[in-house]
Amino acid sequence: MEGLLPQLEVVRKDFPILTRTTPDGSPLVYLDSANTSQKPQCVIDAMVDHLERHNANVARAMHLLGAEATEAFEGGRDKVAAFLGAPSRDEVVLTKNASEALNLLANTLAWPGVHQVGAGDVVVTTEMEHHSNIVPWQLLTQRTGAELQWFGITDDGLLDLSRIDELLTERTKVVTLTWVSNMLGTVNPVAEIPRRAHEVGALVFVDASQAAPQLPIDLAAMPVEERPDALVFTGHKTVGPTGIGVLWARADLLEALPPFLGGGEMIETVRMERSTYASAPYKFEAGTPPIVEAVGLGAALEYLSDLGMESVERHERTITAYALEGLQSVPGLRVLGPTDAAGRGGAIAFELDGVHPHDIAQVLDSRGVAVRAGHHCARPAHERFGVQSSTRMSSYLYTTPAEIDALVEGLEYTRSYFTLG
């Protein structure tokens, strides 16, 4: 099949878990990568090597291991900066996950500072966000008396831009949106919205949790007016470990925001009466940071770059196109979201007439096929389509066409088991 990663079978060998089988011996067909990705051996090995040979606390330790650990940790930051094409490495804040990164932004905007959000101000999100890009803004607006508004979704699963002039006004202080939807697969216009939002003076934040694993990102190459002011992603979806996420934000925004969490590492001088703070990124990294996780994430992003993000993207598109075709051949199956692979990410949510998503996932699981059932932390988008939950398959760079075939066969079997059985 044209467009797959070259040497896909060799690439798969990098992922030890892919050789696992279910208790009755079926091979594992992991189609839940939008939830979390599997880890290549090189990531695991980098973490083990760190823990077995270089473990120490960072920044504050002056000894051999401390220097090695600091170099390894800051090296992770450098690799994140390179992966994003960040204008500066000091713009990369390491958090615990994407959710914390989004909360960091929402939380610091509640307190005095040039960007403080208050009564009368508007924060704009979208109906297709992950809960992690909705709830922080609900908390912010409820707590400050500001107003939360949102872009809707068209029947085709695209962002509904028809009300853009109402949403983006001089009252709008923040616009936050996902680059790629984790439910509908929609790829949003992340050049146009920043440009329009910047015209009214709003800050623009992009949730790249689903984009970073799938698409090449080059912040420095974006025209300034189209570049978001901040962008987040999460380590565990980019073949890295849990426990680490990334906030990139332009240097002067980081400088202008008040502190988020207080404590060790984020300070300059502490007196009991008051403290002064370190400069970014350290100002936002209170306490011992995710050290071994930064080592793992660095190895992960290097692995992706070695494969080439263009190749990963092409692979995803190819598998997604094949999956859309296969899924739509199943009677009674309806895909939620765009049905053309060209402008879409690799998460495909669908309904199957007469069978509840839990039951679909259960039957598939009994055949070794792992998919997700539920609202995928995107309940408002489900409500928009009048469904309470859905089944979602999501591929990644290690997914083969044969695995898609196994899914489609499994769905045929599910139908027969439930609706005809």
Next chain:
Amino acid sequence: MEGLLPQLEVVRKDFPILTRTTPDGSPLVYLDSANTSQKPQCVIDAMVDHLERHNANVARAMHLLGAEATEAFEGGRDKVAAFLGAPSRDEVVLTKNASEALNLLANTLAWPGVHQVGAGDVVVTTEMEHHSNIVPWQLLTQRTGAELQWFGITDDGLLDLSRIDELLTERTKVVTLTWVSNMLGTVNPVAEIPRRAHEVGALVFVDASQAAPQLPIDLAAMPVEERPDALVFTGHKTVGPTGIGVLWARADLLEALPPFLGGGEMIETVRMERSTYASAPYKFEAGTPPIVEAVGLGAALEYLSDLGMESVERHERTITAYALEGLQSVPGLRVLGPTDAAGRGGAIAFELDGVHPHDIAQVLDSRGVAVRAGHHCARPAHERFGVQSSTRMSSYLYTTPAEIDALVEGLEYTRSYFTLG
């Protein structure tokens, strides 16, 4: 030597890093465990096994790997609960580190709720806290108009309780203190202070970051009036990985606090207009939690329990006594903090006449001896003793008397190199 861990040499073999040598071949003498502890092989292996065989996202995944990962993750929580003797496992919130746990408490108290802190209220901390138990409370009090007060330190390095009646009044809403000082080694009266603070209706929070690695903790066994309302510690100091910390808090406090970070996992139902939240501990765990880290921490705490925390404590006391003796034999050396090992933790900060701590640490490092130099994130305690920084050695369960000898010899050499050289 009486009191050391039985089979210390065998125990040391569990820690692969202890076989490391410096570039010129000296064995590693790691005396920086209060900064971060080394990891036994079983912790590393548990993490590798998870990543290679059971990795998936938790809670929301219904498939085989999802069920395994969820069981592994929640199993980590069970082990934390058992380690602390927590009355209930649902009182254990997993954070990214101890600092986040303290900030979670400080941050949620800023927002409406029965425990909200406002103008006129008093928050009490101590002068011997780690910055992570000072700065969050400075931010809270500055932002809400409340007042920050603190217990001082006596000349002997003990908590100065002489002003306790002034500090604990009906205005006092929160008292937060460290169980064991990371600089002075002081063990604080964590039964008396909660009892007194509860009498005036204050909440009591205990920072057990240095206590959890060293002392047996049994929350359920504490008389209710002496039991803190919340207690925190950090994974990487208890032979676990970075990227995970623990907040234990009594169930009704967790129920009463408003949410901290918003996002996936912490919700019940999300509508664009407003959301409802899950019950504790999930309400405070927004986003993908530290999964592989919980697996590692679980293995770490089991490792400590298998050794027996009473034995670990006895070992620490024994080594600390030996170290205090050895250090005080060095001319011009002054120990900051209590000099009797009986009521003291294993961190020993000291000054050496005429040599700056950086230079001491550097010379020791050239001999393979790793100690920490600086203010150890406890600048106010340093200021109290009129010093700007200090050198700190800190032992742990794998420390041998011979390593203390190497330190003392290194200090003699440092003196000769600098002051006489």
Next chain:
Amino acid sequence: MSSELDSLYQEIILDHYKNPHHQGLRDPFEAEVHHVNPTCGDEITLRVHLVDGAEGPVVQDVSYDSVGCSISQASTSVMTDLVIGKPLDEALSVHEEFLTLMQGKGKVEPDEDVLEDGIAFAGVAKFPARIKCALLAWMAWKDATTQTLEARDG
């Protein structure tokens, strides 16, 4: 493969799923609750109607409206069969018994005299992710019942 599945999807479960008993929201009732399974979004609105019997309260009616998977729908139906018409004490002990079965990791032998059709859920206990589905309605019933009793006493 199918045998594992069949141990979960017992005939009884599929029957209740296709033809649920006591469906719909009815009057009168003393308490109405709304419960959600946050993992998947399954929801139930449930009402409880207690009356006074000779030896304490009796569960006169339990009515509901719900969306969910086969396990949660069947479990709701079976639950109503088991508690409606029973003295509250007895209904609560059936609830206990069902809880024990669900938390038994598939190692508890169900008592057919007490649980009747509920024994079909023994297989569910082996699927940790599905236990919450099976318990959704039972938890809602317990909650509504507690609220009713508190309102009476308070």
Next chain:
Amino acid sequence: MSSELDSLYQEIILDHYKNPHHQGLRDPFEAEVHHVNPTCGDEITLRVHLVDGAEGPVVQDVSYDSVGCSISQASTSVMTDLVIGKPLDEALSVHEEFLTLMQGKGKVEPDEDVLEDGIAFAGVAKFPARIKCALLAWMAWKDATTQTLEARDG
């Protein structure tokens, strides 16, 4: 072991450490700054006095009060030797040269004509944790100088 240490603690460094030049805070000055190394708490208060020369500003005086380790104290002393009395342009290029040396991971060959005693810090570049110590005073001087120039222009 000692040879590694000796490459860090050059004789010149220890001399400056024991007998630092230009110590103390003096008048007049146009800008005073306070810099801290947050890792260890080392601190410096530093003043800059610029005067106008025929071809632009000249560094008339740099005075300071500081607490710190041998590396940071010696580096402060050497820095004052190198910049005091120099035309600002030239002083700034010495600053650049020193920065390059420190960030060179021990691979940059220092130019003795420019850096004089500063070449003794070549060994420091191999100790990442100590680079901040060696740069503390240089960064403070740069900051104070920038402030002075901004105040003049603004």
